[in-house]
Each structure stands twice: as C-alpha cells, then as structure tokens.
Amino acid sequence: EAGVTQFPSHSVIEKGQTVTLRCDPISGHDNLYWYRRVMGKEIKFLLHFVKESKQDESGMPNNRFLAERTGGTYSTLKVQPAELEDSGVYFCASSQVTGLNTEAFFGQGTRLTVV
C-alpha cells in the first residue's frame, strides 16, 4: 500500500512567486493534516481536513496560505506570494479516523526554500 506522498520533494522559488504543494494521502484516509517545520523549530500544525471540509485551520499563518482538498482526495497548499520566512519543510499526514488515539502517517515532506 502506498504511503502519504508529497510533491515536489524540493522547491526553490523567489520571494513574491507562487508555489503549490501537493499531498496524496493514504487511500481511504478521511483525515488530512498539514504541518510545517521552520529551521531549528518544532513541527507546527497548519490545518486539518476531514474529507473535503476544513476541520481546524487555526495554524495557518496568514492569508497568503490557501489549502484545498478537492473531492476529499488529494490536497494542495498554495503560498502566494511567498516570503522568506515561509522557508521550511512542509509535512502532510493522514489518518483513517478522527480520534485521540489514531496514528497519523506522515509524508516525507516538501522542502521549500524562498530566496
């Protein structure tokens, strides 16, 4: 069974440009999460989808970030326009059910560098 896959694995863009990250969760997983790790800091929550609905977007930094999950399958995270402080590793995770003791499976991350 395929795990959580993220595209691209690396992206280098200039400040002011737009970047779109994609996440394909494990098939059948209704829950999809986006997290981000800025260098030297902890992995921080961005938002949580249940199917196509945003359950919790309290971690989204500002309105330059837009996440979508079309049809409850894959998800995209767009950053427009990108700023230097957006650099970091963006992780996607998925889980089968919504619950307190549910394992979240992580993708390998997209390393975003804004120059």
Added chain:
Amino acid sequence: QKEVEQNSGPLSVPEGAIASLNCTYSDRGSQSFFWYRQYSGKSPELIMFIYSNGDKEDGRFTAQLNKASQYVSLLIRDSQPSDSATYLCAVIPSGTYKYIFGTGTRLKVLA
C-alpha cells in the same frame, strides 16, 4: 513556556545501553501522547502512543506516562546504532485532534 518541551540533545549512549528520552507538556487536559522517530530527510514514523498513566511496552521500547507530573518518556533498551535518529514527542491537547510537537531529541548510539 512551550507547549511540549524536549531536550534537543544530542543524547549519546553506547550500543547495548538504555536510552531515556523525556518530554514535558503544559496542557494538563492532554489525553494522548505519541513518540515518533525521524531519520534525517525521512518522514516521521510512529513508534508508539500512550494515553493511560503508567508504562506501555512494545519490544525494546517502553513509553511511560505520568499525567500528574505532565511528563512522558520513552525508554529504548539494548540500543542499536540503527536507533540513531531524532525522536519527536507529540501531544494531542484537550479539545482538538491536532498534534503539538516538541523540537525533538537527537539520539546517537555509539558502536
């Protein structure tokens, strides 16, 4: 005060020794606690989770939870060089389903 705190390390232990990794959290209502292992450049992978006070064992790994002290730990017995990685403590606070992570502890097992 950070929500989840870990010593960043590195923690160095000789092969065959017990490695002890510690984590404290601030939300007293937190209910679920997870330990993930992350090799450099790879995705975090779950080692185990715990939600009741006490110990939970799985092979060479033992998670310990003390809710009164707001403390969770991971013991790795008979440490192997392949255990060298960053260990992430994650907590699900009350009223939410999101993970709050610590910064991770880098473990080095010396052959």
